[in-house]
Amino acid sequence: MKKLLFTFALTLMVSASALALDNIVLDNFENGLVNFTTTVNVNPAASMNYTVVDNPVKAGINTSNKVWKFERNDIAPNNVTWAGFWASLKTPVIKGYHRVEVKYLRTNATSQLRMKIEGTVNKEFDPLRPASKTNEWETLVFDIYANGLKNINVLSLFPDNYTPVDLNAVVYIDDITVIFDPTIVPPPPPTSDTLFIKSADNRFYDQSIVGQTAPSTVVAESWDNKPTTTKDKLPVVTTPVKSGINALKLQWKSATGGDWWSLVASIGWKPFDLTTMTHVKFWINSPVALAKTALPKIKLEAYSGTPKATGTVNIASYLASDLAANTWTEVSVPLSDLWATNAAFVAKDVIKGVMFLQNAIDNVEHTFYLNEFIFKNLSTGLFTPTVQKTISAYYTNGEVRITNYVGNVSIFDVTGKMVASGKVSEGKFNLNIQKGIYIVNTTKGIAKIAVK
Numbered sequence: 001m002k003k004l005l006f007t008f009a010l011t012l013m014v015s016a017s018a019l020a021l022d023n024i025v026l027d028n029f030e031n032g033l034v035n036f037t038t039t040v041n042v043n044p045a046a047s048m049n050y051t052v053v054d055n056p057v058k059a060g061i062n063t064s065n066k067v068w069k070f071e072r073n074d075i076a077p078n079n080v081t082w083a084g085f086w087a088s089l090k091t092p093v094i095k096g097y098h099r100v101e102v103k104y105l106r107t108n109a110t111s112q113l114r115m116k117i118e119g120t121v122n123k124e125f126d127p128l129r130p131a132s133k134t135n136e137w138e139t140l141v142f143d144i145y146a147n148g149l150k151n152i153n154v155l156s157l158f159p160d161n162y163t164p165v166d167l168n169a170v171v172y173i174d175d176i177t178v179i180f181d182p183t184i185v186p187p188p189p190p191t192s193d194t195l196f197i198k199s200a201d202n203r204f205y206d207q208s209i210v211g212q213t214a215p216s217t218v219v220a221e222s223w224d225n226k227p228t229t230t231k232d233k234l235p236v237v238t239t240p241v242k243s244g245i246n247a248l249k250l251q252w253k254s255a256t257g258g259d260w261w262s263l264v265a266s267i268g269w270k271p272f273d274l275t276t277m278t279h280v281k282f283w284i285n286s287p288v289a290l291a292k293t294a295l296p297k298i299k300l301e302a303y304s305g306t307p308k309a310t311g312t313v314n315i316a317s318y319l320a321s322d323l324a325a326n327t328w329t330e331v332s333v334p335l336s337d338l339w340a341t342n343a344a345f346v347a348k349d350v351i352k353g354v355m356f357l358q359n360a361i362d363n364v365e366h367t368f369y370l371n372e373f374i375f376k377n378l379s380t381g382l383f384t385p386t387v388q389k390t391i392s393a394y395y396t397n398g399e400v401r402i403t404n405y406v407g408n409v410s411i412f413d414v415t416g417k418m419v420a421s422g423k424v425s426e427g428k429f430n431l432n433i434q435k436g437i438y439i440v441n442t443t444k445g446i447a448k449i450a451v452k
Helices: 002-014 335-340
Strands: 024-027 041-043 048-054 066-072 084-093 099-106 114-118 123-125 138-143 152-158 170-179 192-196 208-213 234-237 247-253 259-265 279-285 297-302 329-334 351-357 365-376 393-396 399-402 407-412 418-424 428-430 436-442 446-451
Touching (some): 048 084, 084 114, 099 114, 152 170, 297 335, 329 335, 393 446, 399 407, 418 428
Antiparallel strands (some): 041 084, 048 066, 084 152, 099 138, 099 170, 114 123, 192 365, 234 247, 259 351, 279 329, 297 351, 393 399, 407 418, 407 436, 436 446
16 A cells, blocks of 8 residues: 555656656767767777768668767777777766667677766666667667666767677767656655675675775685786675575774775665665674674765765674674664764765774684675655545645644655655644655645645
């Protein structure tokens, strides 16, 4: 009932025409210039030539006059799969868009287009369907919404992303367009979201990072298992495990004058919106009895923001007793405790992962295993009315007015994020919010309000 109720509420919000965003054509090159940026930064330098040229195949879905041409330079060692460019947008794309569409033409049967977007979240990804045509224009669709991207400040394209490299590859790009899709309705906020349940590799976890300053140490692995590669990944074990097929291994020594830390992120480096979550939970297991005071500190790190991380809390604060040997113990940390460690931290909607940090300096090597990292909402803030119906509510003078109502209320914005909750007294709820459309959720029913 709660999900149905909230989906209905979100549908009401999305239907408001004020929420629609205009599609943006970043560039169509029709004036013979690259217009969306002031500088195209080829990477590696001199690996590619780019020019605006006449459309070589003026037919099908693309009858425009001018297009953007890329061709490789035969210069070693720059002949790499990921050769391409990055460019800062003259006008950054704001939050709320759903995909980027690019018209693409390749002259061989192998070239592929890959994209990287940098903004609040940075991510490199492929189109929904790879290029399949030769000497014919096709539209490649890059789903920024599904990839958790919030906005676009920097755009990178890899025009010939294929191995082995074809030194004769020539590709053309046109009509780079950012799309707002009004049919996409944001889902209700989840009540849980998994950060880590298993590694894709039984030797190391690729979505982890380890840092250490001697004489402190952390046992780490390299991604390719070569002796010349820096070891900066957490090891993985197949026993013991809490569930699934493997678990993470954290083996550390905290020494005077040294330091260490390790970040656990999600497969695919997924960003997490924790604005409606209440706890982060994970399980630990020590092979020997271990005093809880010896355990590390933790904090949350975000993809962006100043600061980019919360302050730290001690794991020991959330354990009733020391760790028994070979026993899985759950750690449950209220997110409110982490938010309280740094009032300046506001990037709760783009969390990258959980970071473990040096704590007690005892010059002793310790080991424990980690599994099942989950963010939870133990109090959703949603109410199920006795009868599902709309109620009378409006916003005026810094107050939400709810006719003939006394009780709990939760206010949600258009993304499904809860912006406020509390008690309604005499039909009034004090709230200072920005202009927009909001959903008022109470035990008596729901209402859509407009703040102008």
